[in-house]
Amino acid sequence: MMRAYAIDAAIAQSATLPGKFYTDAEVFEQSKSLIFNRSWQFIGEQNLVRLAGQVHPFTLLEGYLDEPLVLTKADNEQIYCLSNVCTHRGNLVVNYGGQVKQLQCRYHGKRFGLDGCFKAIPEFKTAKNFPTAADNLPQLPLAQWGNLLFTAINPLKPFASFFGEMQNRLQWLKIEDLLYQPHLSRDYLVKANWMLYCDNYLEGFHIPFVHESLNNLLDYGSYASEIYELSNLQLGIARPGEACFQLPPESPDYGKAVAAYYYWIFPNLMFNFYPWGLSMNVVKPISASLTKVSFLTFAYSSNPMQDFIASNLDKVEREDEEVVECVQKGVKSYFYQAGRYSPTMEQGVHHFHQLLLKFLQAN
Ligand code: FES
Ligand SMILES: [Fe+2]
Known part of the structure; x- marks a missing residue:
């Protein structure tokens, strides 16, 4: 179905996208994984997490991607953008902004560092092949321009491929x-x-x-x-x-x-x-x-x-x-x-x- 759409690379002879492209439910749905997950999205200003230990849970593109993420600032001042979904049974880990020493899921107590690395969970002593890297909260790429923070779920290209032209042209600007x-x-x-x-x-x-x-x-x-x-x-x-x-x-x-x-x-x-x-x-x-x-x-x-x-x-x-x-x-x-x-x-x-x-x- 998606293959049926085409645009001529020569603008002078190309027709526009057809009207039905804009109402096509498949286009709307597929755009989540193929367009929005693969590009860079705006989070907010870096002062969402000003102090070490500060956490800021948020939803990326609420109502569309609905991806639960959390911004954290570690003790070394590094900012992380992490998946906010517990790697045990999928509860949301951080529910409110604030300042914490570590991240703890309130469902069964699984704990993570502010960088998302797994620390501990009760009642798992006899679990085999545990923990593995899959127990860490996934880290998303984070890009900063001035005070502005951006992230991407599964970017097709690095941040510079999307933003580099603008950044170079406006190098003189005090962003x-x-x-x-x-x-x-x-x-x-x-x-x-x-x-x-x-x-x-x-x-x-x-x-x-x-x-x-x-x-x-x-x-x-x-x-x-x-x-x-x-x-x-x-x-x-x-x-x-x-x-x-x-x-x-x-x-x-x-x-x-x-x-x-x-x-x-x-x-x-x-x-x-x-x-x-x-x-x-x-x-x-x-x-x-x-x-x-x-x-x-x-x-x-x-x-x-x-x-x-x-x-x-x-x-x-x-x-x-x-x-x-x-x-x-x-x-x-x-x-x-x-x-x-x-x-x-x-x-x-x-x-x-x-x-x-x-x-x-x-x-
Ligand atoms: S879902 Fe988080 S500890 Fe169980
Ligand atoms: Fe306009």
């Missing part, structure tokens, strides 16, 4: 100074498939039609997208007189009036860098027709423009939501099969669709 602003952050529930939300993000084609106020800030004629292996960039150039980055000479964009870097990391992370900070969007599938999008705001300091930032982001998001929810209705139509890509404005969407099929059709 570690960005502080999470909970009062400027919020979740949106969008009545549409998560891939439609991403499709919309990945093109600036709709900006003059959907976002009147944003269109006044950006120079549509200078719009460009750059495609990398597992990420892409849309460079927003400011109209004369509008706010832009003061780029240092070492930036490859030195001399350009960059208003925003819109980075997308496959499959569901969006990093929107503005002169005031970062708006990160985490796209979380809930069902084939419902998506939660977390807008997380990180700023350099308490900024007098905060209210302006929040209301602007909210306005643009609502404009996007409205159109994406209409597309959700449209792709189900009897009459809609598939469309075509604009070769100049929809390279990002074409790239996304190719990656979706590459992951879904792997092996």
